[in-house]
Amino acid sequence: MANVIGSPERYVQGREVLKDLCKHVQSMGNAPFILVSQSGKGRVEAPISEGAKELGTKLVYEIFGGESSRNEINRLQKAYEASGCDVVVGIGGGKIHDTAKALAYYAKAPVVIVPTIAGTDAPCSALSVLYTDDGVFEDYLFLPRNPNMVLVDTEIISKAPARLLVAGMGDALATYFEARACQQSDSNNFIGGKYTVTSMALAKLCYDTLISDGVKALTAVHAGVCTKALENIIEANTYLSGIGFESCGIAAAHAIHNGFTAIEETHDCYHGEKVAFGTLTQLVLENASKEELEEVLHFCLDVGLPTTLKDLGIHQINKKELMQVAEIACGPNDTMGNMPFTVTPQMLYDAILATDALGKRYQAKASS
Missing domain, CATH: 1.20.1090.10 (Dehydroquinate synthase-like - alpha domain)
Incomplete structure (x- = not known):
């Protein structure tokens, strides 16, 4: 059996790199479908919009339901397909990352993971941990590839709890x-x-x-x-x-x-x-x-x-x-x-x- 190492295609880390999100996404698609919590949207919308305005990028935000479950993934897949977007962006914590990766897999779309906390090691992996709607561990979803990009804005993370x-x-x-x-x-x-x-x-x-x-x-x-x-x-x-x-x-x-x-x-x-x-x-x-x-x-x-x-x-x-x-x-x-x-x-x-x-x-x- 072969020795194998997995990694995202690109890892970007630095202060205020979130404002460059749309520039980085351009190599993958023109219309990002941004999965984020309601509170998270308030923290990241301004810098993302700044970059989107310069490039004329269409943005669609979808609020995360709270659990990395199959029901939530199914709901999001329908929303993604109706949105006309062509790349999934998951912004937030581990469960948003896992959900975004699973959504991208089922929707056959590229995915960018943007942690707003350094709370888990989920961002870089070709893996989604699935839970029931009540938060009980259910299964691992093994994905065929790692995220296309992981973008980490350290200024935002330094202000997290x-x-x-x-x-x-x-x-x-x-x-x-x-x-x-x-x-x-x-x-x-x-x-x-x-x-x-x-x-x-x-x-x-x-x-x-x-x-x-x-x-x-x-x-x-x-x-x-x-x-x-x-x-x-x-x-x-x-x-x-x-x-x-x-x-x-x-x-x-x-x-x-x-x-x-x-x-x-x-x-x-x-x-x-x-x-x-x-x-x-x-x-x-x-x-x-x-x-x-x-x-x-x-x-x-x-x-x-x-x-x-x-x-x-x-x-x-x-x-x-x-x-x-x-x-x-x-x-x-x-x-x-x-x-x-x-x-x-x-x-x-x-x-x-x-x-x-x-x-x-x-x-x-x-x-x-």
């Missing part, structure tokens, strides 16, 4: 550890091949960047400014993590996230927050070294990522519900099978509780 940047760091935190697990188990990546030296290096660089610049980037966002550290974390969350997870594969951390979507109390947590707890649980499953586990725990505590079940909104432990999480995560259609050893629901249940206990212990140490 700090929690969203932290959630992106939580998602990115899993990249190297899941890549390492897939390397050890010789599992396939999301492109139907094996990891490359380059993709493993990007996954490791992603982790190293989080450790070196994560706290500094969070401090910059709290101050409402865009520093070099923040630029680096935006790239790590968006590009390094996106290429790393897709071209190396994912394992326990994301499977655990998918399991937690079945518990209603966790629905107020972002994707990356649940993935961060899943990463800690994966390290417990692996019996990682004390030094490695402490480094990840301290990072999570420093930036405010969940380390306990209470942090995920679970204040009362329900054995039946946690076992359901474990059973979903270990299901045959998820990625727990990419671990280098067999993980049973009971093993995972125990690891979740052990992670919760560790998190409580280190939180107590940090506050003393």
Whole structure:
């Protein structure tokens, strides 16, 4: 089997690049169909219109329904076909990106992804995560190609809520550890091949960047400014993590996230927050070294990522519900099978509780 790496055709990152969106889109189409939230539209309409006016570009905005579900994709496909547009642009967070990519696939259109937050690694991948209309994980939609372009305006991201940047760091935190697990188990990546030296290096660089610049980037966002550290974390969350997870594969951390979507109390947590707890649980499953586990725990505590079940909104432990999480995560259609050893629901249940206990212990140490 071949070693394969996947990447968007072009990645553009910089301050105020959103005003150049229409110029970049010209190579793909003349009429962008812009999928965005209602609040997001208010933040991005002015700079996009500035560039559109200069070029005479027709713009059609469509408000996102809120969930990356098959029903929403079907609704949007009808709206796209009626619009006369010829390129899909998804502006916002991870679920908008996943929906825009799926819409473009079914509509046979090019797609441009524009994150307004650095909250997930969804922008660069040839993958859409699908949920039910109620927000419960349903399936992965594997796409034949990566987005035609990913455009990242760091000025906009620097003004987004700090929690969203932290959630992106939580998602990115899993990249190297899941890549390492897939390397050890010789599992396939999301492109139907094996990891490359380059993709493993990007996954490791992603982790190293989080450790070196994560706290500094969070401090910059709290101050409402865009520093070099923040630029680096935006790239790590968006590009390094996106290429790393897709071209190396994912394992326990994301499977655990998918399991937690079945518990209603966790629905107020972002994707990356649940993935961060899943990463800690994966390290417990692996019996990682004390030094490695402490480094990840301290990072999570420093930036405010969940380390306990209470942090995920679970204040009362329900054995039946946690076992359901474990059973979903270990299901045959998820990625727990990419671990280098067999993980049973009971093993995972125990690891979740052990992670919760560790998190409580280190939180107590940090506050003393």
